[in-house]
Amino acid sequence: MKNIGLVVAYRGDAFAGWQIQKNARTVEGELKRAAAEVTGEPVTIYGAGRTDAGVHARGQRANFKTASSIPAERFAYALNAHLPEACRVMSSFEVPLDFHSRYDAKGKCYTYRIYRGPIADPLTADFSWQVSYFLDVDRMRAAAGDAVGTHDFKSFQAAGSSAKTSVRRVDRIAITEDGPMLIVQYIGNGFLYNMVRILTGTLVAIGSGKLAPDAMAGIIAAKDRNAAGVTAPAKGLELTRVYYENNFIKM
Amino acid sequence: MKNIGLVVAYRGDAFAGWQIQKNARTVEGELKRAAAEVTGEPVTIYGAGRTDAGVHARGQRANFKTASSIPAERFAYALNAHLPEACRVMSSFEVPLDFHSRYDAKGKCYTYRIYRGPIADPLTADFSWQVSYFLDVDRMRAAAGDAVGTHDFKSFQAAGSSAKTSVRRVDRIAITEDGPMLIVQYIGNGFLYNMVRILTGTLVAIGSGKLAPDAMAGIIAAKDRNAAGVTAPAKGLELTRVYYENNFIKM
Structure with missing residues (x-):
């Protein structure tokens, strides 16, 4: 065997x-x-x-x-x-x-792509969320920093989830720009059901001004899905890597 | 009107x-x-x-x-x-x-994407040519340099083309790497039918060793389609930009 x-x-x-x-x-x-x-x-x-x-x-x-x-x-x-x-x-x-x-698995890396522009680009539309309103990237980066760490992410968990605990450790949320594309990379020890998509929807709400720049800490503290932003569309999300011990492969 | x-x-x-x-x-x-x-x-x-x-x-x-x-x-x-x-x-x-x-139009920019790997990546397969053999990128860059300039590109013209002249000016062929992706950017005053795809097939043949590192000048001089490499697949090619006078828009 x-x-x-x-x-x-x-x-x-x-x-x-x-x-x-x-x-x-x-x-x-x-x-x-x-x-x-x-x-x-x-x-x-x-x-x-x-x-x-x-x-x-x-x-x-x-x-x-x-x-x-x-x-x-x-x-x-x-x-x-x-x-x-x-x-x-x-x-x-x-x-x-x-x-x-x-x-x-010791951790995972997810990548979320946001296409900023009034008209969806057909070459990237299958792999990104098109957002036509202005996003303040510096505000999004600051809010992302507030989400990094070990928290109870209950506010970022889809209803009906069966996870035993909603505490997770987020090690890194890096936001980079590649022309019109905004690329949000998440690394953590694990993610709840829809957590990356709800975090992304919340960062976009903060970047657009729909939520206050300092809203992230309060949303985490609320432990209430209704406090967070929308669930960003599935097509913008990619499971990029799974980490294991010993150079990512347990041998 | x-x-x-x-x-x-x-x-x-x-x-x-x-x-x-x-x-x-x-x-x-x-x-x-x-x-x-x-x-x-x-x-x-x-x-x-x-x-x-x-x-x-x-x-x-x-x-x-x-x-x-x-x-x-x-x-x-x-x-x-x-x-x-x-x-x-x-x-x-x-x-x-x-x-x-x-x-x-004063010029055009085309982008050709080559995915280097033994197995085609489903996320980029629709937009790239998968090449599973080794490519010597430095050799490809040197050969690309030999193609830059004003030449008769008859060797790089598909059969049955009706262009009056096969002389064209290539201003730039830039080869960059993004992980497994090799990105070849062509800028010139105009391109013959299939010219970018045949140039790419020829650069790949030189990179793989199928053609000699210094073959480009001889292929141009031959003015014979049979001297050049294969026509690279359409799906790897993108018309990136068309240049006009006055900030690219004639006003």
Whole structure:
């Protein structure tokens, strides 16, 4: 028995999210089917996180156990031959038998892209949130700084979430500009359901003046979803990287 | 009568190229239909250049004449309401009655994107050429330098082209790296049919070692399409900008 680790990239708009569902094409479902076809075995896929429908991934991580004699590094190519083009296994490698993509994850990096302009650019529209009003980037950076740290992020959790605790550690929120694109990078030890999208909606509300420049601390203290901004659209979000010990891969 | 200038962006994969055709969706055809619907007049669209099927545009330029009283700046919004989402008029403005997007163009900037990696990234696959073999970027830069200048680019012209002369002036070929992406930017006074794609295929052949590092001068001198490299795929190419006198807009 071997445990095969995967780095997976996909277009969120091509799938009904990560988690397997009946009667809908999901990333987990496609990987499970592809791995079963390649190995001839029933396969369970363990993913690092469940991305929502529409959310893209550049560095999603997953693993599965198999008795197959296919060399670990060849699985990327073998699986891709059975996957839709909108999902690619970018690399595959052997991991210890007790490695689990989700339980062993130490942190994640998400990237949110905001396109600033009156008219959506068709070349980036599938990967960004178009905002036509003015955003004060310095205000957004200051508010982002107020969100960094270990907090109870209950205000930034979608209703109906089942997480045991809403305390999370956000290590970094970096906002950079690339022409009309505003790129917000989040790094933390974990994120609640919709947390990155609600944080982004809140930063945009502060940048536009809809919320006060110093509103972030009060929103966190409120522990109330209604205190925060809107949930930013899924298509602007990308799961960029999952961190593990030992150079990001537990070996 | 007013002359309306447009900056147009579109996804090349959504259209059968720029030029109007029967029984195929083209950018020119969609703009002509949209402008007729908005103005209630038959409209002729003058484009700066005919991009091929699959070639993207961020800064294509076009103009049309109309007796409509719609303010010039509003045409972008009015036309977009009648255009498919894959094509957006990014801005509209009045230009002199004798302005012609093609005849008055002084130069163009094209961008070609090469994704270097064994497996195509689904998030960039629609906008880049995936090359899985090693490319020596320094060799490509040296060869690009050999192509800059005023030359007869007959070797880089697709068969069946009707251009009167194949002499063109290339002002700049800049090659930059952004992670796995190699970005080649071309600026010149004009480009022959398929010239940017054949230049890119030739630079890749030199970068991979299929052609000698100093091959460029000989290929230009040969004036023979067979001397150059392959035509790089359309999907990696973008018409980035068209230059005019007076801050790029003839006023």
